[in-house]
Amino acid sequence: MYSVLEKFIKSKVEIDAQSLERICSCFVLLKTKRNQILLDYSQVCNFYYFINKGSIRLFTISKDGNESSRFFAFQGSFATALPSFIDQLPAEEYLQTIEKSELLCISRADFYRLVKEIPQFAQLYTEILELGFIIAQKRIYGFQGFDALDKVKWVIKHQPQLLLKVSNKMAASYLGISPSTLSRIKSKL
Amino acid sequence: MYSVLEKFIKSKVEIDAQSLERICSCFVLLKTKRNQILLDYSQVCNFYYFINKGSIRLFTISKDGNESSRFFAFQGSFATALPSFIDQLPAEEYLQTIEKSELLCISRADFYRLVKEIPQFAQLYTEILELGFIIAQKRIYGFQGFDALDKVKWVIKHQPQLLLKVSNKMAASYLGISPSTLSRIKSKL
């Protein structure tokens, strides 16, 4: 059950078996259906999720009813609605699994306890933040000032899983283009 | 010289005078002119900057010669080309002051030494990362799926300093719209 998580942690930090066990014991398994909402718009986020299997999406819905996808996370990575998790304010976004998934959930309290008590976990958190920050920056970059075709190419290059695993509609809302435009672009490569 | 920095640190963490002094002693003052390049495209970034006075911009130049502004930082905040700073790869972006500025610079070696040796500094770094991550996310959000007018409104609301401190051209390249469009929008509010 914890093998993917253990592998992930070991790939990032040097850690003894005992601490590793201590960390893993804080994670609870959650099996979800497709399109299951993990966090609603006005809820406060109290969990960090590690994806054992499946995929997660962060998104919002604008006034006129359009979804806007902000982030996708796949097997073997951490995800949460970070602003809400950190500041304990309403998320103003949704978190959902987009396929049948198995998630390892850790509560905010346990999470910060581990950060405080296990230096390697603190380091892990720092690395997750660094990575997240870098990815967010790269995305801003990759999309800024580019037209639809360039954005699609960028995603194919930098997040090849995305177009394969995610529906056209969701991918389009991530790219900030309409589903029809994405469909047309894909048909021309 | 260190008063702004000290105030910033104290606002984030509880810290004794000695550690504070130790931290500040690692920062070197750098006075710059307007539009001075701090980091070139293919350089590796080796400094973190705290802005005592002035403003910094992170940007790139695309093949066709257009600048794309990614981030602005003003007095009292930290800034660097983080991906390069972390991974020690060529930055593939520029860092410049956009007005006469006074920066407090800390080398990467000193920075990570402080992170390692002073827990409060590690916490400070975590908070900087969290904040940076949240801002990056909010920006992705704030811009995604919105038209030019909405993006301008978003910036006015969330980064009111920006349109005041930064030239039209730079602001436009940050918003991903043309200078003419920004000019027209501003004239209608």
Place this chain on the structure above:
DNA sequence: AAAAAACGTTGCTCTATGTCAACGTTTTCT
């Protein structure tokens, strides 16, 4: 102080892409 360069604004034109609609296919629900 004069000359040169960069910038902001505004009008005109054109193009990429959004919107809407129709249709067949896939998925979900009962």
Place this chain on the structure above:
DNA sequence: AGAAAACGTTGACATAGAGCAACGTTTTTT
């Protein structure tokens, strides 16, 4: 399994905003 809903694709049309150019103003350079 059959009905209903959601999705992907494609065509026709409409439009926000880019690109270009002209002009006056501000900034930089010499």
